[in-house]
Structure formats: C-alpha cells, structure tokens
Amino acid sequence: MSSxxxxxxxITGLSKxxxxxxxxxxxxxxxxxxxTPGEFISIVGASGCGKSTLLRIIVGxxxxxxxxxxxxxxxxxxxxxxxGMVFQEARLLPWLTVRDNxxxxxxxxxxxxxxxxxxxxxxxxxxxxxxxxxxxxQLSGGMQQRASIARALVNRPKVLLLDEPFGALDAxxxxxxxxxxxxxxxxxxxxxxxxxxxxxxxxxxxDRVVVMSSRPGTIKKIVPVTLSRPRDxxxxxxxxxxxxxxxxxxxxSPKPFAYAI
Amino acid sequence: xxxxDINSRNEGKERCTAQVQxxxxxxxxxxxxxxxxxxxxxxxxxxxxxxxxxxxxxxTILPPPTDIWQVVVEMTVSGxxxxxxxxxxxxxxxxFSVGAVLGLISGILIGLSPRIExxxxxxxxxxxxxxxxxxxxxxxxWMGIDEASKITVIAIGSFWPVLLNVIQGIRSTDRKYLExxxxxxxxxxxxxxxxxxxxxxxxxxxxxxxGIGIAWMSVVGAELIAASSGVGYMIMYARxxxxxxxxxxxxxxxxxxxxxxxxxxRTVESRLLKWNV
Ligand SMILES: Nc1ncnc2c1ncn2[C@@H]1O[C@H](COP(=O)(O)OP(=O)(O)OP(=O)(O)O)[C@@H](O)[C@H]1O
Ligand SMILES: [Mg+2]
Numbered sequence: 239m240s241s242x243x244x245x246x247x248x249i250t251g252l253s254k255x256x257x258x259x260x261x262x263x264x265x266x267x268x269x270x271x272x273x274t275p276g277e278f279i280s281i282v283g284a285s286g287c288g289k290s291t292l293l294r295i296i297v298g299x300x301x302x303x304x305x306x307x308x309x310x311x312x313x314x315x316x317x318x319x320x321x322g323m324v325f326q327e328a329r330l331l332p333w334l335t336v337r338d339n340x341x342x343x344x345x346x347x348x349x350x351x352x353x354x355x356x357x358x359x360x361x362x363x364x365x366x367x368x369x370x371x372x373x374x375x376q377l378s379g380g381m382q383q384r385a386s387i388a389r390a391l392v393n394r395p396k397v398l399l400l401d402e403p404f405g406a407l408d409a410x411x412x413x414x415x416x417x418x419x420x421x422x423x424x425x426x427x428x429x430x431x432x433x434x435x436x437x438x439x440x441x442x443x444x445d446r447v448v449v450m451s452s453r454p455g456t457i458k459k460i461v462p463v464t465l466s467r468p469r470d471x472x473x474x475x476x477x478x479x480x481x482x483x484x485x486x487x488x489x490x491s492p493k494p495f496a497y498a499i
Numbered sequence: 500x501x502x503x504d505i506n507s508r509n510e511g512k513e514r515c516t517a518q519v520q521x522x523x524x525x526x527x528x529x530x531x532x533x534x535x536x537x538x539x540x541x542x543x544x545x546x547x548x549x550x551x552x553x554x555x556x557x558x559t560i561l562p563p564p565t566d567i568w569q570v571v572v573e574m575t576v577s578g579x580x581x582x583x584x585x586x587x588x589x590x591x592x593x594x595f596s597v598g599a600v601l602g603l604i605s606g607i608l609i610g611l612s613p614r615i616e617x618x619x620x621x622x623x624x625x626x627x628x629x630x631x632x633x634x635x636x637x638x639x640x641w642m643g644i645d646e647a648s649k650i651t652v653i654a655i656g657s658f659w660p661v662l663l664n665v666i667q668g669i670r671s672t673d674r675k676y677l678e679x680x681x682x683x684x685x686x687x688x689x690x691x692x693x694x695x696x697x698x699x700x701x702x703x704x705x706x707x708x709x710g711i712g713i714a715w716m717s718v719v720g721a722e723l724i725a726a727s728s729g730v731g732y733m734i735m736y737a738r739x740x741x742x743x744x745x746x747x748x749x750x751x752x753x754x755x756x757x758x759x760x761x762x763x764x765r766t767v768e769s770r771l772l773k774w775n776v
Contacts, residue, residue, distance in 0.1 A: 297682055317682045329679050333697040333774045342693060343683055373774045393683075 245308075246429055247273040247296070247397055252305030254291055265291045267454035269305070273397075278423055279431045280444030282483065288455030289433040293399045296431070297323045309396060319345055322390030326402040328382035330374040336385050337361065337370040343389035360388040363422060380411040384418070391426060400432040404439070416442055420467065441479050442469050449486045459486055562744045567751075570744040579733075584752060587718050587729040590646070594653025595714040599707060602658045606665025606706075611695075616666075623662075631656040631717045635724050649721040656717035657710035664709070668702025669695055701775050704768045708761060715757050 252269040255262045266288040273279055283289050294300040296307060298317035307314045309321070322343075330339045340360055344353045361367055364384040374382055383403055390398055400419075404412040416439055423430055423443075434440050440447045444463055451458040461483060465475055544564045550556050551563035558566065574580035609616045634652055642648040672695050680690050696703075722731025730749050737745035 299678055299681065317684060319684050321682070323682050325675070327675065329675050331676060331679075331694065331697070333700070334693075342685075346684070346686060346689065375774065375776050389683075 244274055245272045246275040246277075246310060247271075247431075248306075248308045249296075250306050252292075252295070252307065253303050254288070254295060254300070255303045264454045266295075266302075267456045269455075269457055271448065271457065271460075273429060273431065275396075275429055276427045277429055278443055278445045279448060280440035280446070281431065281433045281448045281450060282435070282437055282440045283450030283455075284452045284487070285435075286455075287450045287452035289450060290401050291455070293323065293401050293431065293433060296397070297321050297399055319393045320396045321399065322393065322395035322397070323399045324383070324386050324390050324401070324403045326405045328374070328379075328386040330382055330385055330389070332374050335371045335373055336366055336377070339374070339385055340388045340392055343392040345393055356392050360392045363391070363425065364388040365418065378411075379407050380415055383407065383415060387419070387422065391422070391428065394426075395428065397429045397431060400430065402433055402435065405435065412436075412439070417468070419443065424467075437480055437483050438471055441476060441483070442471060447479075447483060449483060451486075559741070559743060562747070567744050567747050570748050574745070574748060580748065580752065583728060583730050583733045583749075584756060587722065587731065588756070590649050590718050590721075590729065591653060591711070591714045594650040594718070595657045595711055597650065598654035598657035598714065599661045599710055601654070602661030602706065602710065603665055603703070606662045607669065607691075607696075609662075610666040610669030610699075611691075627659055631713070632720050632724075635721050639725055644725050649718065649726070652721045653714045653717045657714040660709035660713060661703075661706040664702045664706025665699065668699025668706075671702070672698045701772060704764070704772070708764050708768075711760055711764065712757060715753070715760065719753055 249269055249271040252266060253264075254266040256265055257263075269292060271279075281289050281292070291300060295302050296314065298314060298321070301315070314321075330336075331342065334342060337357060341353055341357045344356060348356070361370060364387055366381060366384055366388065369377065369381065374385070377385065387398075387400075387403070403419075404415050407415060419430075419432075420443060422428075430443075432440070432443060437447075441463055447461040447463060448457055449459040449461065450456065461479060463469075463479060465473065465479075469476055547556075547561075548563050548565060551558060551561070556563075571580065605619075609619065631652060634655055635648070638648040638651050642651065676694050676698065677690070680694050685693070718729065719731040719734075722729040723735050726732040726735075730753055734746050734749035737743075737749065
C-alpha cells in the first residue's frame with residue numbers, strides 16, 4: 239500500500255460504545271482503515287455490526303469513544319463540508335424543489351452565480367435535467383436518491399459516504415443506480431465509501447471490499463478487487479471474489495465439500 | 500444479488516397510498532360532490548319554514564326563514580349589517596395580528612429552547628386555562644370600554660392556539676433533516692428558516708386557523724358584554740327590542756363569516772403547502 243502521506247482518510251484504533259439503560263453496547267472495536275484519494279471502498283456486514291455507526295462517526299454526527307480519524311492529515315471532530323453523506327432514505331427537504339434541495343447543499347459562502355453554476359452542473363451530472371422544479375414527492379425513489387447524491391456532491395467533498403443508498407430501491411433501479419454511481423465516481427474522482435447489504439454491489443463498485451463482523455463490530459477482512467471496470471457480474475474472477483466473501487459470513491456452517499478450482 | 504435485506508421498502512408504500520387518495524378525490528368531482536353539503540341545510544330550512552307557517556313555532560321566538568331573509572335584505576340595503584360586521588372584523592384583524600405574532604415569536608423561542616420552556620412553564624400553565632370571557636371585565640376595568648380592551652381580549656384568545664401549535668410544530672421537526680443540515684454545516688439561521696420553520700408550517704397553519712376562529716368568537720363575546728357597535732352589540736340591542744329576526748340575522752352572519760374566513764385560510768394554506776401531500 240502507499241505511504242502514510244498519501245492517505246486521504248486514516249482510521250486508527252477506532253472504538254465506539256453506546257450506553258443503553260446503563261448497559262454499554264460495544265458497537266465498534268479497533269477499526270483500522272486507510273483510504274487513498276479517489277479510492278472506492280465498499281463495506282459489507284451483517285445488520286447491527288456498526289456500519290452506519292462508522293459512517294456517522296466519519297461524517298461527524300457521532301463521536302468515537304477512542305481512536306482517531308484524520309482527513310488529509312487533520313483530525314476530525316465535527317461535521318464539515320469536506321465530507322458528504324447519502325442515506326438510505328434520500329432525506330430531501332419536502333418543501334424544496336429539486337433545484338433548491340441541491341442548492342441547499344452549497345457552502346454558505348458561495349456566491350449566487352457560483353451556486354447556480356454548481357447546481358446546474360450537478361443536476362446534469364446525476365441526470366435530473368428537466369426535473370429542476372419538481373418536489374421530492376413527485377420523483378421516483380431512484381430519482382430522489384440521485385438528487386440526494388447531487389446535494390452531497392455539490393460542495394465537492396473529499397469523501398462521499400453512502401449508507402445503503404440503494405437499499406430501498408427495486409432490483410432494476412438498483413443496478414441502474416450502481417452504474418450511475420460508477421459513472422459519477424469516474425467523472426468526479428471523489429473518494430467514496432459505500433455501505434451495503436448486497437455483496438454483488440460491493441464487488442461491482444469497490445476497489446476494496448471491507449468485510450465486517452458483528453459482536454464485536456470489527457473489520458474481519460479486506461478483499462481487494464482488481465478487476466477492470468465495468469465489471470461483469472458473471473465473470474469468473476467476480477464469482478470467485480463473491481465466493482470468498484460469502485465464506486466469511488457462513489464459515490461457521492458446515493461445508494459438505496471444499497471449493498475445488 | 501441481495502444479502503440480508505430488512506426494512507427496505509417502507510417508503511414505497513407511503514407513496515402508493517398518497518397516489519390512491521389523489522385518484523379517488525379526482526373521481527369525486529361530480530355534481531353530487533358539490534350538492535351533498537347543501538342538502539342538509541336546505542332540508543332544515545324547509546322543515547323550519549313549514550313548521551312556522553303551520554303555526555307550530557311562535558314567530559316572536561323563532562321567525563320563519565323567509566322573514567329572516569326579508570330582514571337580511573333590509574339590513575343589507577340600509578348598510579347596517581355590513582357596518583356592524585366590518586367593525587367586528589376590523590377588531591378581529593387587529594387583535595388576531597397581535598396575538599398571532601406574539602404566539603409565533605414566543606412559540607419559536609419556547610420550541611427551540613427547553614430552558615426557556617422551563618422558565619415560562621408555570622406562568623403559561625396558570626394563564627392558559629383562564630376562559631377568555633373571564634378577561635373581559637378585568638380588561639374593561641384596566642383599559643376602559645373602548646377598542647383597546649376588545650382588541651386585547653381577541654389577542655389573548657388567539658395567542659394560545661398559535662403558541663401551542665407553533666411549539667408542537669417546531670418540536671416535531673424530523674431529526675433526519677436536522678442531521679442533513681448539520682452535515683452541510685448550515686448556520687443556525689439557515690437551520691431555522693430552511694428546515695425547522697418549513698417543517699412546522701402545517702402545524703403553524705393549524706394554529707392560525709384555530710386562533711382566528713377563537714378570535715372571531717372572542718370579539719362577539721366582548722361585544723355582547725360591552726360595546727356600542729359590532730355584531731355582538733347588534734344582537735344584544737335587538738334582544739332589548741325583542742327583535743328575534745334581527746338577533747338571528749346577527750347569529751347566522753357570525754357563522755357565515757367564520758366559514759368564509761376558514762375557507763380563505765384553507766385556500767392560502769393549500770397554495771403554500773403544495774409540497775405537503
Ligand atoms: N444511538 C444509539 N444508541 C445506542 N445504541 C446504538 C445507537 N446507534 C447504534 N447503536 C447500536 O450500535 C450497533 C450498531 O448499529 P449500526 O446502526 O451502526 O448497525 P449497522 O451495521 O448499520 O446495521 P444495519 O445494517 O442494520 O443498518 C447496534 O447494536 C445498535 O444497537
Ligand atoms: Mg445501518
């Protein structure tokens with residue numbers, strides 16, 4: 239891997255406990271992850287293993303119990319426009335049109351001209367041209383998520399965090415959105431960290447797939463995906479990687495026979 | 500390929516039900532839809548008229564609708580009805596503006612700050628249960644019998660519903676939107692104007708509608724007790740002259756004006772809250 243100075247995002251020894259009714263829940267234990275600029279990281283793991291918590295700490299909505307996160311060498315303590323986030327629900331403000339929602343993402347100190355240009359650019363980037371004055375309830379789930387991505391990108395954040403962004407979409411829209419994210423990632427060269435339940439999605443998009451285990455929530459394995467893009471889900475190497483990741487989840491269950499290559 | 504996938508499609512369902520409602524509302528746009536609300540009042544009027552004409556109801560107590568209509572026409576032509584209505588309406592507008600603005604500002608402060616809420620909790624808790632009518636004699640003592648006391652009564656009456664609904668609206672702002680604004684490093688002012696207030700707007704409108712209703716009731720109450728003009732005065736004066744028809748004209752014009760005010764506010768509301776489906 240590259241040297242430390244080349245790291246964009248560096249997570250070291252990160253742990254997080256929650257107190258629920260005077261009992262402590264260990265949500266994350268000793269997370270270590272180095273992300274290089276422009277990298278696409280996928281995170282998969284069972285429900286409750288702390289994926290959302292990890293993203294919320296990176297974006298600054300929660301704070302860690304111990305450990306450190308640095309972005310471009312600076313320690314992270316609070317939210318900032320250098321990190322964008324997209325949630326499973328698009329979280330568009332229902333009272334603003336698509337254009338105003340995306341403009342809501344702009345830095346407060348941006349001039350109006352600058353804002354308009356950025357907003358128009360990003361509406362085009364996510365393919366929402368023609369829907370600028372629609373309200374969120376007039377959009378399909380996929381379109382809402384596009385607008386949400388545009389709002390998060392309009393500041394040109396160093397890192398874009400995506401927490402199961404396509405979890406609520408149907409299978410067709412989801413595959414379509416995966417291709418869209420890939421296109422946007424290639425166009426913008428934004429570093430992205432994507433949390434997903436969908437192993438195929440993780441392999442299709444990621445440069446590396448981080449496999450997390452629950453209780454305690456920690457990184458179990460990091461699987462590099464060196465296949466060239468666009469990737470073919472039925473490709474032999476793709477299938478091998480999928481098998482490798484599946485094995486991480488179901489290793490406890492008895493295997494009738496080992497995979498032979 | 501989908502791995503563990505729970506609670507994934509909740510939002511889709513909500514959108515569907517919203518659309519179903521929209522479709523069925525469109526299908527109802529027939530004549531029956533508009534005539535339906537008129538059927539009951541027309542029936543009541545006919546029964547009332549018939550009973551009066553047959554002599555079952557004494558006209559000195561309850562004159563028949565046609566006689567009342569006669570008085571409406573007379574009072575409209577002479578301009579008396581409109582004069583009293585406009586005077587009452589002017590008081591409502593003044594009193595309600597004061598009460599609603601105060602309610603809005605205090606509601607925002609209390610809604611945003613639990614400290615302020617604690618600080619004023621005892622005072623509001625004590626004042627709120629006092630019926631508006633109980634204030635009328637007190638205010639007359641303090642401010643005299645003219646306009647100021649009436650406007651203050653109306654302001655007090657409309658203050659409470661606006662206050663309570665603004666607080667409730669601000670409190671119910673979805674955390675998810677607040678998180679989005681936090682991530683985007685929005686200032687407190689932006690948070691208030693772009694997130695909290697818009698999301699509280701439906702609630703604020705509820706407060707305004709209830710508030711203006713109470714304002715309208717308070718004005719009549721105040722005028723019944725002490726006034727030399729306005730609809731309330733008109734009713735009281737007619738009672739002294741035993742003019743049942745004039746009294747009923749006053750009573751019903753209160754109802755009709757209230758209905759109109761509510762209709763206007765609803766129209767404004769549906770324009771402003773296009774997004775709220
Ligand atoms: N605000 C909170 N207070 C207390 N406990 C919390 C809180 N947020 C998360 N937790 C706990 O932390 C653990 C991890 O939660 P988290 O939401 O990060 O899981 P996740 O991996 O995102 O799960 P999913 O895939 O279902 O979204 C859970 O056991 C949860 O109960
Ligand atoms: Mg989660």
